[in-house]
Amino acid sequence: MSIVSSIQKNVTAGLSALYNQSITEKDFQINQTKPEFEGDYTIVMFALVKSLKQSPDSIGNQLGGYLIKTYPELFSNFNIIKGFLNLSVTNTFWTNLLQKNYANAGYGRKEKNGKKVMVEYASPNTNKPLHLGHLRNIFLGWSVAEIYKANGYEVIKTCIVNDRGIHICKSMIAWQKYANGATPQSTGIKGDHLVGDYYVRFENDLKAESQVLINKINLGDLCDFSGVALEKLDKLLIALTKLDEIKDEEKIAKLHDEIKEIARNNTSVMAEAKQMLLDWEEGKPAVIDLWKKMNGWVYEGFDITYKRIGTDFDKIYYESKTYLLGKYIVQQGLDKTVFFKKEDGSIWIDLTADGLDEKLVQRKDGTSVYITQDIGLALQKYEEYKIDSSIYVIGNEQNYHMKVLQLICKKLGMANADNIFHLSYGMVELTTGKMKSREGTVVDADDIVDEMIATSQMHTEELGKVKDFTVEELKDLYDTIGLGAMKFYLLRVDPKKTMVFNAEESIDFHGFTGPFVQYTHARIKSILRKEPLANNQQALTSSNLLKLEKELIVILEQYPEAIEQAAIEHNPSIIAMYVFNLAKTFNSFYTEHSIANAETGNKKQLRLQLAVMTANTLNSGMELLGTRVPERM
C-alpha cells in the first residue's frame, strides 16, 4: 500500500476515534508538503471544519497528536500553519522502504490479475510509408501495452492492416503506367517507399486532370459532366454566384472544395482506379496478383521500420479478410432488426435515439464500408482471444466513428462492448503548420529515425566517452540513444493533446529528454562498477536522512502509483514525467553528496542502495516507454 493511502486510512481511523463521526477518505485531501514548510504530507483542515464544527487549528492539533501517538513508527512530528496540518514521516519508514525494495527489479509492477486486454495500434494503409503521426501512434500503443502488462494484465498487441480499398488501387494504377516493372530489388528503394512514390504519382496525375476540369467549370463549361454530378455542379455554381455578393469566404471555399471533389471523381484516372477496385472485388487474377505483389513490398518495408523502432505485434489482422465477417454480421443484425434496409437495398442503423444520426453499414451494391469491417473485427477479437477489454489507439479525428462503433457493438449484444476504449490521440503538427501529404509536408518515419540516430552518433563522438566500444556496441548505443530521444519526445506529452513537433527541439538531448534519463542511468552504473553493493548487508540503522536522500526515497515510493495511474489514464506521459523527475533528483543528489566517499560506512551503504534502486526504477520506467537504458554512454 502506498504511503498516501496508509495515511488516509490512519486519518480516517483517527477522526472516527476522536470525534465519533464517520469521515470517509473523500472528505479530506492529502498533499505533499510544500518545500518551504516542515513536514512530508499535508492535510487541509478546512474541509473538515463543517462536519466537525471545530476550528481548523483545533482539529489539526488533536489529529496530529493522535497520529504520532498511535502510529509512532510512521509519524515523527507535526505542525499546523494556517489550517494546514503538516505531518513528518519517520526516517525509519523511509529507510525500511529502501531496504525492502532496492534490489527488486520488479518494483512497482503488479501480480497477474488474470485479465486479458487487446491493444490495437499502428494500423497503416498499404499505399504509402509510415510517417511521424504513425510513430506517435505506435509508440503510444506499445507503451500502453507495456503499462498494462506492468499492471498485471495479459496483453495481446495487434494491428489491423488496411490493405484493401481505392488507395492501394491508386498506387497500382500508377505503377502499371510508369514503373516499367520496377521493384524494390531492381531500384534499391524500400518497398513501402516505392509504392508510396507511385501513389504520389497517381495523385499528381489526378490533380492535373482535375485542374483542367475545374478550369472549364469556372468558365461555365460543364460538357464533361452528366447525371447526378451535373445536377450538383449546377446547384453549386448557382450558390456561388449568390455568395459572391455576400463575400462569406469560408462558405465560398467550402463550395469550391465540393466542386473540386466532383471534378476529381470525374477524371479518367479516378475511373481507372474505381474499375480496378471492382476487378479486385471480383477477384480478377491479374489484379489480385499485382495487389499481392505490391502489398508484399509494403509489408517488407514496414517490417524493416518496425524492427528498427523495436515494435512488433502478437497478431495481425487484414482488412481484406475481416470485411467478409463484417458483412456476415450485418446480415445477422438485420435479422435481429438491429439494422434496417432502405428501399435501394442499402443497410443502416438508426442511432437517433442515442443522439447520433443514421449510419450506413452496407452500400446498396452490397459492398462493405469502413465501419462494416470494424464491426466484424471487434467481434472477432473477442471470440478469438476471449479478451476482457479492447484498446484502440486511433487518432482523435475518428472520435465519432469510434463512438458509433461502440454503440453498434452494444446493440448487437456484444458482451464486453462497454470495455472498448478508444485511446484517442491528437495530431502531430509541425512548427510550420500541419502535415499534409498532398502538399508534401509529411515527415517520413524512416527519415526522422535516421536523423535521430545520426544526431546521437554525433553527440556521442563529440563527447568521446566510449572510444573503447566495438563497432557493434557503438551502433547499438546510437540506436538506443536516438530512439530513446525520439520515443521520449513523442510520449512525454499527454496523448489526448495535439502536439507540435519541433525538429530542433527533438534533437536536443538535454533537459526533459530520453538521453537525460539514459545518461543518469549510465552514471549510476559507472559508480556501481567501481563500488559494487555487497549482498549480505546488515540492516541500516536509521540515522538522520539528508534532505536529498529523503527526497529520492520519497520519489521512489511514488513509482507504483505512477504505473497504476498511467494505466487508468492510458497515459505514458505520466511515466515519462516520473522518470525525468527521478533522474533530476538523483542528479542533484549526485552533485551534492559523494557515494564512494560517504561520511560513514553506513551512509555509503544507504547511498549505494539508493543508487541501485534509482537505476532499477529508471530502467523499469523507460522500459514502459519502449526505451532501453545503456550501461555506458
Next chain:
RNA sequence: GACUUGGUAGCUCAGCUGGAUAGAGCAUCAGCCUUCUAAGCUGAGGGUCAUUGGUUCGAAUCCAAUCCAGGUCACCA
C-alpha cells in the same frame, strides 16, 4: 450551423476529482570539471493561468457567457 477538444512564461509542455507565494524543460543571463561520467549541477530574470461574471473560508482548477484555435458531422479509409 450542431457536436467535440483545447487556450497557463518568448517556445514546448505539467498542474485541472478546488488548498499555502502557479511549476518543468528549451531559449536568455551569471556561476561550477586535478575527487563517483559536465548528455550534469547551482542561481537569476521571465505570468492579467484567453476575457467577463458566478459559486466559497479559498478558483488556473467547478459553473455560465463570450472570444480565439483544432477536429468531426461521406454510399473515403
